Amino acid sequence: MQILAVGNKPVRSHRARRAHGFTLLELLVVLSIMALATVGVGLTMRDGTQAQLERDAERLAALLESARAQSRASGVPVYWQAQPGGFRFDGLPTTNHALPTQWLDPATGVRGTGTLVLGPEPLIGPQQVTLTQSTHPEHALRVSTDGLRPFTVEAAQ
Numbered sequence: 001m002q003i004l005a006v007g008n009k010p011v012r013s014h015r016a017r018r019a020h021g022f023t024l025l026e027l028l029v030v031l032s033i034m035a036l037a038t039v040g041v042g043l044t045m046r047d048g049t050q051a052q053l054e055r056d057a058e059r060l061a062a063l064l065e066s067a068r069a070q071s072r073a074s075g076v077p078v079y080w081q082a083q084p085g086g087f088r089f090d091g092l093p094t095t096n097h098a099l100p101t102q103w104l105d106p107a108t109g110v111r112g113t114g115t116l117v118l119g120p121e122p123l124i125g126p127q128q129v130t131l132t133q134s135t136h137p138e139h140a141l142r143v144s145t146d147g148l149r150p151f152t153v154e155a156a157q
């Protein structure tokens with residue numbers, strides 16, 4: 001430590017102090033940076049097929065809710081049916097804003113029968129459809145409703 005004299009009083013310089021290790025704050029900053037980097041690497045290494053299936057399932061749940069709302073508003077029954085390579089909505093009025101009929105990922109498909117009744121009644125029976133991917137059939141997600149609540153995505157057993 002270096003001592004400087006100002007007038008008659010000695011003053012200790014903080015710049016002359018020798019560092020004997022890291023402070024707790026410095027260690028916490030380094031650990032935080034390492035944790036963020038680890039999370040970033042983990043997210044980029046996520047299974048792409050599972051993410052694509054999740055996107056298709058979330059999109060289908062939103063489309064089913066949209067068709068359900070249109071069915072209630074128009075008072076016309078609407079049916080959703082799976083088809084090879086996509087799906088279709090029967091009963092919706094033909095407008096310029098038709099709902100999509102293709103999966104985001106061409107490998108996405110439906111396991112089992114795929115027909116849902118979406119209205120026009122506010123309460124519909126419990127319904128579900130299971131989505132899989134042809135490239136990874138072990139990945140499956142279920143889009144379902146109990147008839148009262150909106151369609152949700154959950155892991156299929």
